[in-house]
Amino acid sequence: MIQLGFSFDISRCSGCMACVVACMDQNNLPGDGVAYRHVIQLEKGEYPSVRVSFVSLSCQNCTDAPCRVVCPRNAILRNPRNEIVDVIKDACIGCHSCAMVCPFGAPQFSSEGKMSKCDFCIDRVEQGMEPACVHTCTTRALGFGSMKELAKKKAEKASVKILDSLLTVSA
Amino acid sequence: MRKNARLTHLDANRTPAGKVPVEERDVEIRQTICAICNPFSHCGVDAHVKDGAIIKVEGTKSHPHSEGTLCAKGAASREYIYHKERLRTPLLRKGERGSDEFEPISWDEALDRIEDRLQKIKRESGPESVAFYVGYTKWMRPFVKRLAHSFGSPNYCTESSTCYTATKVANLLNYGYFGPPNLAKSKCLLVWSKNPFYSDTSAVRRLLDARERGLKIIEVGPLITPLTAHADIHLRIRPGTSGALAHGMAHVIIEEELFDVDFVENWTLGFEEYRAYVEGFSPAVTEEITGVPAELIEQAARFYATTKPAALMTSASPTVHHTNGVQNHRALTALIGLTGNFDREGGNYVVPPGWLYVENGLITRQSQYEQSRPWPEMAPRITEQKYPVWSRFIPETQAMELPFQIQNPDPYPIRAVVAFGMNYRMWPGSDFFYESMKKLDFMVNMDLFMTDTCRLADIVLPACTSFERSELKFYTEDYVVWTTPVIRPLWESRSDADIIFDLAKRIAPEDDLMQKGYEANVDWILEPTGLKVEKLKKYPAGYAVKNIEKPPYQKYEKSGFPTPSGKMEFASTIMEEANYDPLPTFQEPKLSPRSTPEVAKDFPLILTTGARLPMYIHSRTFRLSWTRGLRPDPMLDINPKDAGERGISQGDWVALSTPRNSIKVKANLTEVVPPGVINIFHGYSEPEVNTLFEPDYLDPVSGFPGFKSLLCEVKKTEVEKRLL
Numbered sequence: 001m002i003q004l005g006f007s008f009d010i011s012r013c014s015g016c017m018a019c020v021v022a023c024m025d026q027n028n029l030p031g032d033g034v035a036y037r038h039v040i041q042l043e044k045g046e047y048p049s050v051r052v053s054f055v056s057l058s059c060q061n062c063t064d065a066p067c068r069v070v071c072p073r074n075a076i077l078r079n080p081r082n083e084i085v086d087v088i089k090d091a092c093i094g095c096h097s098c099a100m101v102c103p104f105g106a107p108q109f110s111s112e113g114k115m116s117k118c119d120f121c122i123d124r125v126e127q128g129m130e131p132a133c134v135h136t137c138t139t140r141a142l143g144f145g146s147m148k149e150l151a152k153k154k155a156e157k158a159s160v161k162i163l164d165s166l167l168t169v170s171a
Numbered sequence: 172m173r174k175n176a177r178l179t180h181l182d183a184n185r186t187p188a189g190k191v192p193v194e195e196r197d198v199e200i201r202q203t204i205c206a207i208c209n210p211f212s213h214c215g216v217d218a219h220v221k222d223g224a225i226i227k228v229e230g231t232k233s234h235p236h237s238e239g240t241l242c243a244k245g246a247a248s249r250e251y252i253y254h255k256e257r258l259r260t261p262l263l264r265k266g267e268r269g270s271d272e273f274e275p276i277s278w279d280e281a282l283d284r285i286e287d288r289l290q291k292i293k294r295e296s297g298p299e300s301v302a303f304y305v306g307y308t309k310w311m312r313p314f315v316k317r318l319a320h321s322f323g324s325p326n327y328c329t330e331s332s333t334c335y336t337a338t339k340v341a342n343l344l345n346y347g348y349f350g351p352p353n354l355a356k357s358k359c360l361l362v363w364s365k366n367p368f369y370s371d372t373s374a375v376r377r378l379l380d381a382r383e384r385g386l387k388i389i390e391v392g393p394l395i396t397p398l399t400a401h402a403d404i405h406l407r408i409r410p411g412t413s414g415a416l417a418h419g420m421a422h423v424i425i426e427e428e429l430f431d432v433d434f435v436e437n438w439t440l441g442f443e444e445y446r447a448y449v450e451g452f453s454p455a456v457t458e459e460i461t462g463v464p465a466e467l468i469e470q471a472a473r474f475y476a477t478t479k480p481a482a483l484m485t486s487a488s489p490t491v492h493h494t495n496g497v498q499n500h501r502a503l504t505a506l507i508g509l510t511g512n513f514d515r516e517g518g519n520y521v522v523p524p525g526w527l528y529v530e531n532g533l534i535t536r537q538s539q540y541e542q543s544r545p546w547p548e549m550a551p552r553i554t555e556q557k558y559p560v561w562s563r564f565i566p567e568t569q570a571m572e573l574p575f576q577i578q579n580p581d582p583y584p585i586r587a588v589v590a591f592g593m594n595y596r597m598w599p600g601s602d603f604f605y606e607s608m609k610k611l612d613f614m615v616n617m618d619l620f621m622t623d624t625c626r627l628a629d630i631v632l633p634a635c636t637s638f639e640r641s642e643l644k645f646y647t648e649d650y651v652v653w654t655t656p657v658i659r660p661l662w663e664s665r666s667d668a669d670i671i672f673d674l675a676k677r678i679a680p681e682d683d684l685m686q687k688g689y690e691a692n693v694d695w696i697l698e699p700t701g702l703k704v705e706k707l708k709k710y711p712a713g714y715a716v717k718n719i720e721k722p723p724y725q726k727y728e729k730s731g732f733p734t735p736s737g738k739m740e741f742a743s744t745i746m747e748e749a750n751y752d753p754l755p756t757f758q759e760p761k762l763s764p765r766s767t768p769e770v771a772k773d774f775p776l777i778l779t780t781g782a783r784l785p786m787y788i789h790s791r792t793f794r795l796s797w798t799r800g801l802r803p804d805p806m807l808d809i810n811p812k813d814a815g816e817r818g819i820s821q822g823d824w825v826a827l828s829t830p831r832n833s834i835k836v837k838a839n840l841t842e843v844v845p846p847g848v849i850n851i852f853h854g855y856s857e858p859e860v861n862t863l864f865e866p867d868y869l870d871p872v873s874g875f876p877g878f879k880s881l882l883c884e885v886k887k888t889e890v891e892k893r894l895l
Contacts, residue, residue: 031796
């Protein structure tokens with residue numbers, strides 16, 4: 001089974017929040033605070049030495065998902081077809097236990113009270129498209145694919161940087 | 172349909188549920204562009220259309236400029252298009268100006284009434300007493316300008332009276348022409364008060380890629396932006412001191428003989444005076460004025476002057492939104508010539524104007540088209556005398572003067588305004604302009620929504636979005652689009668172009684070309700390119716133009732600079748003629764801790780307004796819940812140090828006061844602003860940030876408002892009930 005996942009390059013994210021809105025459009029979210037993706041601004045230090053960075057986070061579809069363990073109705077499960085942490089809407093009682101244990105703030109609750117969250121835009125992915133957030137990402141900070149591929153890409157990028165710096169030194 | 176039911180803010184009948192464009196769902200992908208922001212962005216859009224309605228938008232992957240991306244604003248297009256507050260029919264005012272009392276009328280009746288009123292005013296007080304105005308977006312501007320002149324009025328004005336034109340004037344004073352950074356070939360980028368990550372998202376992937384390839388970056392600006400983490404040096408100036416910093420850098424570059432001696436000797440005017448003037452801006456003096464440490468100034472100056480080629484990237488407005496705006500901007504662009512980076516590969520590269528602010532080497536007849544009547548055949552523009560230098564370069568009227576000129580008989584009154592997307596809150600002292608507009612004899616405004624400015628109009632006309640119309644668009648990647656509407660205009664809304672050409676039949680019947688209609692006019696403009704609308708229609712996603720001849724570098728070596736002296740002018744002949752300082756001298760902002768210490772006693776903080784937030788562009792996406800939800804409250808940014816001294820915590824309601832007015836907003840404690848500086852986004856309807864400025868807090872050369880440096884104080888306050 002291929003484990004799918006997002007990759008995120010913190011050095012490229014600008015906090016533009018296009019990913020958040022693209023997700024709202026894709027999932028017809030009402031814009032009343034329910035969001036499957038959050039962008040957070042982090043500030044370290046104080047004037048004059050300050051570093052500002054951004055993180056864009058959604059459901060990570062954890063392998064050992066704590067939401068799945070605590071759900072009293074077993075409404076959260078790993079879909080054997082695509083290894084995604086899925087929620088069965090009809091079984092959800094809206095108790096928020098999943099939200100209490102999720103480290104990423106992924107579970108969201110609509111006005112009808114049931115939990116919903118990022119599903120990797122699996123409908124799109126199955127049609128060969130990227131998740132809406134990745135497609136729109138203005139800086140290419142967000143990526144998507146099998147964890148294996150993503151790891152390989154990161155290794156390649158790091159290797160190029162290492163080689164570059166070595167070549168500069170010897171030149 | 173269950174998901175649909177939750178979309179209460181959209182028109183439920185027009186937004187069927189659906190996510191993925193697969194054939195069995197009858198979802199068709201049609202291409203257009205997003206036109207919410209700057210004309211040089213305008214990302215390509217795939218609209219997923221089902222049963223005549225758009226169910227999803229996303230960026231077009233194959234679009235060479237935007238490559239599939241959309242920003243937060245563009246991604247919210249569907250909510251923008253189907254917003255329940257969109258104007259549905261033409262409206263006629265029934266109640267007081269400013270009230271909500273309007274009644275629907277037909278297009279014919281609306282246009283008949285406009286024709287009657289405008290012709291009557293023309294007979295009574297001349298065509299010049301009707302001002303034509305275009306706000307955002309800008310795509311219909313050439314047609315409105317021509318309509319104004321064909322009607323006989325010289326008073327065509329635009330939102331560019333506070334945006335871009337002052338930087339253009341500064342650039343033309345120095346060089347006679349100008350060019351953007353040649354990023355692909357550059358080794359060092361000096362970014363002066365621009366945050367492309369929020370203002371030009373279609374460009375930032377390439378910027379980051381260049382950085383990863385080793386591009387050096389120097390950033391100038393008081394705020395920390397997403398660029399700062401990528402910058403080798405960040406010079407955090409006090410707002411309003413760009414000119415002083417530029418002179419400080421020039422001082423180092425000249426003293427250490429790092430300037431381009433050959434260029435300066437052969438191609439510049441007034442270098443000796445300039446050298447003598449910047450002599451006074453030693454790193455120590457410059458540190459005192461700008462707040463930037465002297466060593467950093469020296470380091471940045473050496474870095475920019477010795478890393479060749481280097482390019483300067485500026486924004487449209489931050490450097491000129493000061494009461495010393497044009498001279499500030501002249502000072503910093505002088506560094507390009509000084510270091511020999513003008514019109515060089517990897518420097519700032521001059522490409523002649525193409526179509527609607529985009530330069531790609533294709534030459535059109537835009538300016539001939541717009542000026543259907545030469546200036547001498549019309550009354551003088553109302554601002555020619557007050558802003559002679561600006562008026563010499565910008566073929567428009569300075570709109571900042573409208574509030575003063577409405578009903579003012581000297582030299583003649585402005586009695587009527589025909590506006591396309593006007594927002595009175597753009598003016599400094601916006602309440603003053605609001606009251607002034609109430610004195611108009613007649614006003615028309617076209618818009619998508621019933622804005623507060625529409626409420627001042629006699630007749631309101633419903634325009635449509637870029638998804639519902641056709642327009643011509645150039646991209647710098649040698650790409651041209653004539654868009655095809657992806658849906659029909661909603662309700663009774665119409666394309667601005669259709670409104671303009673219908674108006675031309677009625678108020679400019681002698682203009683034969685305009686009688687031929689929109690597409691024939693675009694063909695006329697495109698004539699030198701060999702392109703035609705009929706041909707472009709076959710490529711709805713865009714047409715890649717082959718073999719565009721790019722102008723050579725260093726054009727001045729053949730033909731000189733298009734300035735009066737034929738050289739780059741450190742000392743401007745034109746400024747001298749108009750009795751301004753010919754050198755780009757530095758003046759403190761009208762209100763600053765150094766120029767008005769007595770005012771600074773009560774207002775010790777510096778107010779800077781209008782830096783972009785990622786989810787808004789001016790007031791355009793405030794009413795969308797997808798974007799508004801990301802930052803619902805009007806907030807000022809205050810450094811934790813200043814907040815601590817005032818007992819202010821995150822989210823507290825505070826009073827933001829200037830000598831003119833006081834508004835209540837929430838406090839956002841952040842290191843994005845340095846101590847001593849308050850930053851606030853503009854354009855909110857409540858509170859009105861621009862009421863903090865006097866209507867004449869303007870740059871004397873360009874008439875640009877000093878939106879980015881004023882004095883203020885912030886105090887914790889109880890919130891008034893009406894704000895809750």
